[in-house]
Amino acid sequence: MTGCAAGVGGLCIHASPICIPLPRHVLATDVSSIISHTGGTTMLKLYGFAVSNYFNMVKHALLEKGVEFEEITVFPDQSAEYLAKSPMGKVPCIETEQGFLCETTVILDYLESTFPQKPLLPEGAWEQAKVRELVKVSELYIELSGRRLLPALLAGAPVSEGVQKEVREVMTKGLRAVDTLASYSPFLLGEQQTLADIVLRYSLGVAKLGAGSVLKWDLFEGHAELKAWDERMAQNPICQQLDAAMQAQFDEFLKKVNAK
Numbered sequence: 001m002t003g004c005a006a007g008v009g010g011l012c013i014h015a016s017p018i019c020i021p022l023p024r025h026v027l028a029t030d031v032s033s034i035i036s037h038t039g040g041t042t043m044l045k046l047y048g049f050a051v052s053n054y055f056n057m058v059k060h061a062l063l064e065k066g067v068e069f070e071e072i073t074v075f076p077d078q079s080a081e082y083l084a085k086s087p088m089g090k091v092p093c094i095e096t097e098q099g100f101l102c103e104t105t106v107i108l109d110y111l112e113s114t115f116p117q118k119p120l121l122p123e124g125a126w127e128q129a130k131v132r133e134l135v136k137v138s139e140l141y142i143e144l145s146g147r148r149l150l151p152a153l154l155a156g157a158p159v160s161e162g163v164q165k166e167v168r169e170v171m172t173k174g175l176r177a178v179d180t181l182a183s184y185s186p187f188l189l190g191e192q193q194t195l196a197d198i199v200l201r202y203s204l205g206v207a208k209l210g211a212g213s214v215l216k217w218d219l220f221e222g223h224a225e226l227k228a229w230d231e232r233m234a235q236n237p238i239c240q241q242l243d244a245a246m247q248a249q250f251d252e253f254l255k256k257v258n259a260k
């Protein structure tokens, strides 16, 4: 698939990493696609799928750090087998020599402590807390708001005026908070790319898609610096690699969602 071929609801979804809660009937583990990034030895495993923005946050960090890992394509799954790995049945999760770990920001913190090369957190307790502050704002007020619109976007599910209003209000405050916290010079918190850049980048993917398609709202309106930062991030070769993988899987994913 190239360019904007994967339009949804008239909106171009090119370079918009998203992730969608799947209906039960498509929540099947698919280990047919196993992509190895390892040198052949026992390595960390990353479970998830390329359309998932949370999966892409973790994969981005691994690639940025040059950590060798094995990628196992799975979709959210409530089977006992998958719940033993990821107790909420969500993706992503990772498998280490010590066991399984889920929840994206927890995984990102674990990776940071375990693989200190190419740090994605600055030195200093205060500086690290400021990164985590932006990560939290991105997830709670931007990603999770955008996610509420995905069923409408993908399945044409009705979304009440009340929900639309609430999503817009929360996202507006979230974007304002990001502008308050970020320096955009050139990364969110200075010269070093941090976990905040990674988490906000893939959170915005969902938010842009939902806001544009369902609310007919360009959420970059009045946020020129954020827009410029988002465009800079899109030039990052890792973002480009993950966006391409998302595009490549998107049609298959939509078919799964719509197969009833």
Ligand SMILES: N[C@@H](CCC(=O)N[C@@H](CS)C(=O)NCC(=O)O)C(=O)O
Binding pocket: 018, 019, 020, 021, 022, 052, 053, 054, 055, 076, 088, 089, 090, 091, 092, 102, 103, 104, 105
């Ligand atoms: N809080 C979780 C959220 C992960 C998440 O929502 N993943 C989506 C795919 S992008 C999922 O598994 N959805 C299925 C579900 O919610 O049951 C995390 O941080 O990892």
